[in-house]
Amino acid sequence: MTEEKHVLTMLVDNKPGVLSRVVGLFSGRGFNIDSLCVAETMDPLISRITIVTKSSLAEMEQIEKQLNKLINVIKLRTVSGPRSVQREMAIIYVMAKNGQRSEVLRIVDIFRGKVIDVGPEHFIIEVTGNDEKLNAIINLLRPMGIKKLAKTGTLALFR
């Protein structure tokens, strides 16, 4: 069966062990997690977890049902379509020797990134966007030498 990327967002009780229940469900039942974000919402009793998973539609149906079955999952939605917004942030440690520094800065500028650290032979860049945008900038910077990369994983909301 063909696997597709799905973005799940859920509100959960902000209690110890809840994240472990969610993650344990994925590992225990052989579902995969591509990325995961979790933080408190405006209501300190509730957290939001966003998970990106690659799965077939049948598997996705089980994932949703199983998550809904967890006592601490209050509300669950899959996020897709034009009414959704999705963002991810990356911090990229890219080599920038003499002769390449302006090229790097130009790329950063095009992607509305920010330089957050400068060294004689590198920049650290912060950039935010959807999947595609982050992949695009990473691909452009790759030839200069990306030494380290940290990504937050996708966050998503409906408008």
Place this chain on the structure above:
Amino acid sequence: MKTNKEDKMLTGAQILMEILKSEGVDTIFGYPGGAVIDIYDELERTDIRHILVRHEQGAVHAADGYSRASGRVGVCLVTSGPGATNTVTGIASAYMDSIPVVILTGQVPTHLIGNDAFQEVDIVGITRSCTKHNYLVTKVEDLAEALKEAFYLARSGRPGPVLVDLPKDVIKATTAFKLPAEVNLKSYKPTYNPNLWQLQKIISLIGEAERPVIFAGGGVILSKGSNELTEFARKAVIPVTTSLMGLGSFPASDPLWLGMIGMHGTYRANMSVGDCDLLIAIGVRFDDRVTGKTDSFAKNAKIIHIDIDPTSIRKNIPVSVPVVGDCRISLEHLNRMFDEANLGDLFQKRENWLNRIKIWKDKNPLCYEQKDIIKPQYVIDTLFKLTKGDAIITTEVGQNQMWTAQYYHFDKPGHFITSGGLGCMGFGLPAAIGAQIACPDQLVVDIAGDGSIQMNIQEMATAVQYRLPIKIVILNNGYLGMVRQWQELFYCKRYSCTTMECSPDFVKLAEAYGALGLRATKPEEVISVLTEGLNSDKTVIMEFLVEKEENVYPMVPAEAPITEMLLV
């Protein structure tokens, strides 16, 4: 929780007792230790009966058996660390079979949690995937609510085990107590009431069907829907098969009964499901031991699936009409809708179908031939006749379990108690203890294998201590028979490590525990041993030296279609 002046000041242990009383708990199964000594101290001052098992696994199985025989929530209480880890197998078994059990575990004081303290284990972490839910209570103020929720979750929706971990300081601390109001969890609202449109579709499909079959499971028993199921099958003239967990949900004495489905199901049940054009599955989860190869399962049928747990639906088998709802409530609606629909003379319409099933039945009935060595089937057959099918039967796991399912015919729910989903050897004896405590006036029999019985044999002491007249039938074939059967059939008879050598003398063992021990070595002795054993008011072990290499048939090889059975 806000405190009022009128609220009583109680310790954690006292609060626990208040909640147990409010839940109507009169019996708990347990084993003490340092972390729960304060709870035991408080327990002494209540009317709650404590059954001291000999191993914590036994406590959970006993609570499980108690629950299945009584329809109530079973409760166990154990200490931290090893006491808690010993419960895990019992919890997993209850989880797989959706049995409501509340497990109370002691825990080290909160300030020591995470320190690798003496007898500390993260039991909440360990049991997260085999409980319906679990709690670590870190403040005495949260205790009453957590306990109330635990009972509510255990018995509502699709039932299951819930564990509450109780640190020692929480148990000793004091707070103002008020009994929490009804539990209301915004993230947990089981769907009891089915969608009536979906049910209406079922009625029209039944009207169209030529060859319908009902496939019922443990969900019917758990929802107490057996009468409704029986009414429905009879008036819609639909033959019924069940999973192992569903045995007793439909009377085995009814002409519409097909026998059990699956790996060791009857020929006619498996063939009927293979051939049916409408399969009405109620309270089942399409376990692989039921479906065999899923692609060929009921491949000519539209499949209807009614279950309270949405995850059961379309997990293993695609269905045409999914219905999320309580089995009993759904069946009540179906019975009413059926009456309103007036589908004409169904007896006539089903004649061909019922005849075809009759031919299957006559062609390959369940059978055995009793010659000069005792056949295990004969023992169960005789037990069935002598008890008139009225006993509560628990089983161990293996051939003994499958022969019981085949040869003891259950007319009522709550009479067949077995570890279905986990298939856990050592279940039967402690489960029989729990069942006997729930039903003191009924005959309770554990049908065991020589291997399994040794897995929780220590519970003999519990049975004798509480004068429980349970009867243990050991079908001694000198083998881990079910595994040996696989080795015989699929591994060229290489009996690797399946001979059970050096089993104890079970008669003497019974006597050593203060029970009665009897043995039958010849077919002629079977009736007399069973009669003597069943008539005794003591705990009894009856050992039957049976045909060593007898196999359970029919058998569907793993992953084969269920219509492709090995027959005797």
